[in-house]
Amino acid sequence: MDIRELLAGKLSEEELRKVKRAFDIIGDIAIVEIDESLREKRKIIAEAIMKVHKNVRVVCSKAGPVTGEERIRPLEIIGGENRTETIHTENGCRFKLDISKVFYTPRLANERMRIARQVREDEVVVDLFAGVGPYSILVARLAKPKLVYAIDKNEFAYHYLLENIKLNKVEGRVRAFLGDCREVVEEQRIMGVDRVIMNLPKQADHFLDVAFKIVKNGGMVHFYYFLREEELFEGAFKIIQREAGRFGRRIEFLEARKCGELAPGVFRVVVDFEVNP
Template identity: 40%
Template sequence: MSRGKILRKLASEVLGEEVAKRLWGRIEFIGDIALIRIPPGVEYTELIPLAERILREFKYVKSVWGGYPGVRGEYRLREYVHLAGEKRSETLYKEHGCLFKIDITKVYVSPVLGFEHRRIAELVRPGETVINMYAGAGFFSIIIAKLAKPARVYSIDINPDAYRYMVENIRLNKVGHIVEPILGDAAKVVEERLYNIADRVLMPYPDIALQHLPYAVKALKDGRGVIHIYLHVKALKGEDYFAKAVRMVEERFKEIGIGKIKVLNKRVVRMVAPRVYQIVLDTEIA
């Protein structure tokens, strides 16, 4: 039986079918920690019996936490509550052959982005210089360094805890000769020292990507190259969310004086709320 089917069965047995429908698909595993995203209207105490069953069923899980909806603040952190097992929020997490040490309460992390981490890495060409403007604990940056052949990856984050874990993860994965960790505000870092050097820029922070787009353009060599823009798009019933995303990005490029771009690819990363989608556009300025 798959892990998903087991989780659905456990949730149904412990909480009943109606609650299980809203819940079982919201359980994630990061290293030896299980995360239950708490649905609206459900008290965290109701989830403790399920957390205890998860510990019994999945022997490698040592701690279970509940996560409240949404992320908060410039560090994009979710509020968590401990449910069962060891009261420990730090773990080792493997993804695409790379090892990451993280603390779920101090660093933004989402297993849903695993496909995206690899997808971007497979687009990087040998010898490229890459700037990751919002690197967190280094997932995109390190996976690019391990799976592609970039010349350099500049990996920026403003969160001191994320920076500390990023430095540790660079060491763990032995990519210090490629990935340079930088603590600071991405816009200021680009303005001060990383302008006109990049072939590719990553902007995986949907809330501020459009705001910071001028700095991503400044980072490109001679203003030409690829920018991966992540954004949240709210689509009305029947509205084409891809068309809306492209329109939002094209309008922003025009505001900063760039009239023509090429959209190389577009995809939905995930749904973040009813009719609100996280979308990535791979754009190129030629």
């Protein structure tokens, strides 16, 4: 049954029209956007969601935008159990995480698989903004990389990253580091790597220098960024070209695509490029 059908009689026609049918489910937690005018009805809406989606045990409403370097969104629990930790399954991997303390979106599942399928045996991969490990762990499980360096500065993300490495039995293939990626690559003397994943679309441009420093000739970079419709994809190409020039590297753009819409007319994009001398 549809959520709006369940709520008919409890909400007015006008209110029903404002109930969003689409929302993310992470593990057994639903994350919904509730119109301010429906605030008083949020518990009834949460009950309806749990009736329709039998696997949902917690309903949270978005209480603000994703902000800060750690990319966390404030949330309010509006129904079900009083917790924000869950285990989410994606592409056959299991990720334990607390949705109130770390970034996670299930909307990148296909994109993560697209990247993992490109990884060849014995590659060294660096995931500069690893979060709880959805790229690093999938790469380690699906391909046979020599090593994946997974870095994150959020201590909660790092905590779950360590747990998820064990949960998915990839201890030998993924090494996790807590800290700023620029500092970690210096300290660990990471260089000459085959592939760099840069999933920090809000600020990835500030870290292109790190990517150019560590990627080997013939290596690949996956650069995520936010662009408005009118900037597709030149807005990203220009920034990458400029940074490549500063490092005396030549680049070849291999693919550019949208992988999500952040707001009307604003897209998450990914640009794959190969780096050469």
